[in-house]
Amino acid sequence: MKYVGRVPAPPLDRFVDDVYCLTGVPRHPRMNVPPMPSAHLFVNLGGPVRLRDSDPSVPPAVLTDGWFMGVWTRRFVVEYSTPVRLVGVHFKPWGMAPFADLPATELRDRWAPVDAVWRRSLDRIRNRLGELAPADEALRVIEEELRSRLAAAPARGxxxxxxxxxxxxxxxxxxxxxxxxxxxxxxxxxxxxxxxxxxxxxxxxxxxxxxxxxxxxxxxxxxxxxxxxxxxxxxxxxxxxxxxxxxxxxxxxxxxxxxxxxxxxxxxxxxxxxxxxxxx
Incomplete structure (x- = not known):
């Protein structure tokens, strides 16, 4: 599997560790993910991705299009369909705040569809990314989307x-x-x-x-x-x-x-x- 990523230019780098494109056939389709200091945005251009929480009371999810994930305090398992084509953003732990107008606690240890956070936007983003766009073009598109949504004035605090x-x-x-x-x-x-x-x-x-x-x-x-x-x-x-x-x-x-x-x-x-x- 191929990973192409980069740190975005200012001012996005204040809030984002990297934007990336993940493509190909994974060596290990099921990965156990421990808590890491990141929040995430995923735009999926491939097959369904299955997520299983380590908390057995949380039902597994099948995610097909795009989703946000806040900071996780426990491990989860992600299972990819093959081949993988995913465009993503690793936000700093606090970095999602100026792009998503909702309390961060609502995404702690949770996932939410992109359209639930950015209203009626996922189809437009996926259309811009296109099925065959090269990785560098996909990263440019996702950076432009982030810039367009960056709050003009940072929230107080x-x-x-x-x-x-x-x-x-x-x-x-x-x-x-x-x-x-x-x-x-x-x-x-x-x-x-x-x-x-x-x-x-x-x-x-x-x-x-x-x-x-x-x-x-x-x-x-x-x-x-x-x-x-x-x-x-x-x-x-x-x-x-x-x-x-x-x-x-x-x-x-x-x-x-x-x-x-x-x-x-x-x-x-x-x-x-x-x-x-x-x-x-």
Whole structure:
């Protein structure tokens, strides 16, 4: 499968990590996706995509056209039809806010059709993308759509959230929340309220996800792994807590995860393999 992605030009880069086009036949059609510090937009030009929440009370979904996903705090499984043709956006955790006029909590751990967020727009976007448009053209189209929808004036508090969450990103979630609140110059309750409005979760949860993302992306399964050292480097100082969170976020113990990754190694330079893992 081929992944073509790029960081968009300013001002989109304040809110978007990358736009991308994913095409071809996946090596692993079922992928187990742990919580990662992103919100998403997908425009599907291929076959149906099936999503299964790790929460058994949530029914599985079959998604055919396009959908938004907020920040996820638990893992889910995605199953692709073949061949895949998908145009997507990885928003920063707070980055969807200036493009979608709804509270971020409504998309936390959820998906919603594009037309439920951008009224009556999906057919027009899909027609512009076309069935055979090259990847670079598809990325240009999706960037133009984002620019046209970027709010002229940022919502009140979004700059503060972006700055605070950016500090969590650069410190990989290890910055104490008290220090983050003090630097922001607001109360902890006020900052948590702003994060819920624009990210969907509290600063503490955002920090947890950044910390775990650093850990999972740092593991080289082809080499011996000292889990205690990896965990401490990522900011886990309680091994029991690390083990519980690892199992919660991946569905595997560290030992099980390492065995899985050695059987199915991530493809170098292929971002969809960075974090997500084959689902058995």
């Amino acid at each position: 979004l700059d503060l959230v972006g700055h605070a969450a950016g500090r969590l990103a650069t410190t990989h979630g290890t910055l104490p929340i008290g220090a983050l609140t003090e630097a922001a110059g607001v109360s902890g309750n006020h900052l948590a309220t702003l994060f819920k409005s624009y990210v969907g979760i509290t600063p503490k949860r955002v920090a947890r996800i950044y910390r775990f993302a650093r850990l999972i992306l740092s593991v080289d399964a082809l080499r011996p792994v000292d889990w205690a050292d990896v965990a401490q480097t990522a900011g886990y100082f309680d091994q029991a807590h690390f083990g519980r969170e690892f199992k919660e976020f991946t569905g595997h113990t560290p030992t099980e995860y390492l065995a899985l990754r050695r059987r199915f190694p991530a493809e170098p330079g292929f971002p969809p393999d960075s974090g997500p893992m084959p689902a058995e």
